[in-house]
Amino acid sequence: MSGSFWQSFLTTLEELKKQNPIYYSILSDLDVLEVSDDTVVFGCGSVGAKNYMQKKQNDFEGELSEFIKKNVSVVFVLREEKKQKKTPLLNYEPTKNDVVRAAGLRTNFTFESFAVSPTNQVAFAAAQAVSKQPGSSYNPLFIYGGVGVGKTHLAQATARAVLLENPDIGVFFCSGERFMNELIESIRTKTTPKFRKKYRGLNLIVVDDIQFIAGKRTVQEEFFHTFNSVVSSGGQIILTSDRPPHEIKNLEDRLRSRFSGGLIVDIQNPDFELRTAILLIKAREKNIDIGIDAAKKIAENVMDARALEGSLLTLYARTVDAGSEISLPSVERFLFQKKERRPKTSPQEAIKAVCSFYNIKPTQIKDKTRKSNIAFARQIAMFVLRTEMGLGFEEIARLLKRKDHTTVMYGVNKIKGILMKDTAIKEDVFAITSSLFPST
Template sequence: MPKTAGSVWKNCLDFIQDNISNQAYKTWFEPIEAVKLADNSLSISVPSKFFYEWLEEHYVDLLKSALTKEIGRGARLIYVIRMENTPDKQKAYTEKIPSSQRSHVASQSVEIATKQKNPELKNPFIIPGIRNLKIDSQLNSNYGFESFVEGDSNRLARSASMAVANKPGGTSFNPLLIFGGVGLGKTHLAHAVGLEVKEKYPDKTVLYISAEKFTQQHIESVRKNNRNDFIHFYQIIDVLIVDDIQLLSGKKGTQDVFFHIFNHLHQNGKQVILTSDKAPVDMQEIEQRLLSRFKWGLSAELLQPDLETRLSIIQNKLYRDGVDMPEDVINYLAENIQSNIRELEGALISLIAHSSFSRSDVSIELAEQVVKNYVKKSKKQISIDHIQKVVSDYFQLDVEILQSKTRKRNIVQARQLAMFFSKKMTNNSLTAIGKQIGKRDHATVLHACKTVDNLQLTNKQFKRFVEDIDKKLKQS
């Protein structure tokens, strides 16, 4: 039976599949189609110029072995690059090979055929000529480790970030997921890792991208029918940083693409860094297969900074800006703005600006005025401690009793209500809430929230408890 392009390529694929990982086979060989067999030359169709270059760089020896096994020592492989927007899909021409590459390509007996005379790889950043690709990392140079103040609230996340920056892709922290409430430094840490990697490993490709921007790029790639180029572009990144990954919730198509990109990067020893406003266990409408991968590495939480850390943040900011400020004013700011770092630094900047514009000294009186106006403009954030106090007072309990291990019904319900309102009114994770309310785990908090939701629907007295406490918290 005479050989056909299809039969030869099928046998080649069987050989290739036995010699590489299943994921690599699906990513790089399943999309290839056999086109033509003429003499000792097999033509195969690949999705893009980048696809061809990746095969040449990583799998040329394997392809040569497979083809020689099927056709013989004089076997030649011709790549036909599919260009989606070319009207005449049968037209092809032979691309000239640069002299610097001729000896390498000739030794492999490879020619290139393409369907467009000036093929340009379409990717999210519109960069032609992927071989000499230089990607703008999109990093903010102001967000280095030197300007990130370490404290008890962020020590794990900062230490893990430093470890990743020193050895990207070479630690067990892959992916590194940094999560926590608004303004606690997630984005700062993510940029710091990227900047440190670029400093220590100039040859590594680092890219920071928001999940929202990533989603927009994916939608655009689907619209322009160049989704393969979009995927292949991200698969060449050495350190991929995706900010606010929770924003992929409900976006199934984008989640599917990110799943394949993540797998490829992880299996090839590349580093993935993610930030989120919540822990993986709290993310809604994210596919389980993706959530399971988020848990492969380390999830490090950023908590609200304690007083000592807030003081250090102010002092560090003043030192970097070359500004002196009375110690009593520094203490006043640190004691009165507790919610997050962003608000703390914002109030500090406002205070300096007021002092400069009014040509007056920085004083406690001016600080009181600025903080009063600043906190009034931003919604006051209720703390877990405050919620526990309000709930305990409502049921005439001590907070220590509410946090205890007793299973008395009235105390259990009070504890569950404290957990319910902590989840509803704060940005803390289930883990952080459980830790502060009697050292419970996240599953206990999740169960408490579901119980409160159910009891509100079936028990009128319990519903009144919820309404009364809600009113007291909003008035406080």
């Protein structure tokens, strides 16, 4: 075996150049100093580069052996000082953020930046337990919930904590879609063994939106074996989904059984206090100055957790351009303008939305019945028609077939009073208005 293989090997690493530029740069700078029948000695440009490659040695030996079709061992030594290239990157010791990014994780998804409230505290406690004893506590950890509630953040924070405590172990985060795409590509390029080695050799794998693989037979087959391989070797599995395992349609029973074999925790939609906390955390991360009253006002009017950050950034852009800070008056102006731009919705659609939410028929809400559940839904409809759509009391009375508009006035004021005290009803009203005006 001669040293001519090295440059040919480097040309096969274009994908690595994009995914892990530090690893690729260090590889590119290695010199082949000595080649024997089954050993290759590489010269490294710095102590940092040598230490880095020694951590990667097992994976590197496997990749190199596969390329030259022969099992080889590698040895890393320092080059002589006079031969060292003056490349700053070679003296660069990978930082914590480099390690985190190489595992597919976001550097800002940490336990410290995760806002905890009663809606997610069980999931948070479970994630922390897993981070302290991966592979033995709650395996798999299955986190489910709606869009924007923090599933991905919590899953990544768990993986990050494990990785930083044990930098040399294999940790990787991917979506269900990415797992599928990589599998398809490996089949197309006939590199399935490499794909399996990558995933089945991990110590911790996080798969986001695992429901994506449902109904895809080959992908489910591959993930089943990946799951078994990781768990049987003592590794940890963390999965996220928009629904619990038993509600994922077209998921194979054997996978459903595996997913249900650990701990299943849900994260509910953020309540008012959590939305306020999320806003303040996002503002601190982005060095945006916002008062508590302004944050509370946004949290009162924006239910979706992801939309909170969008509202914050939009407000910040407007206030910076105007040379002012995010104050309560500026938030109120923003919310008013946002409401003005809402798509047109008819009163009948609003009534239907209320009826659908409370599981009653539109004809019932217009009846004379005084059944408590129907009467309450009717008052909610009055409130929505008045406060969200700006209709007059007399018009609302006509739409709901009430004889007197004072009945409507009473109903609207009653709901206003309830909303001041009952956060659950407030959440219900927001859910109804969000279905009518998705952008709010």
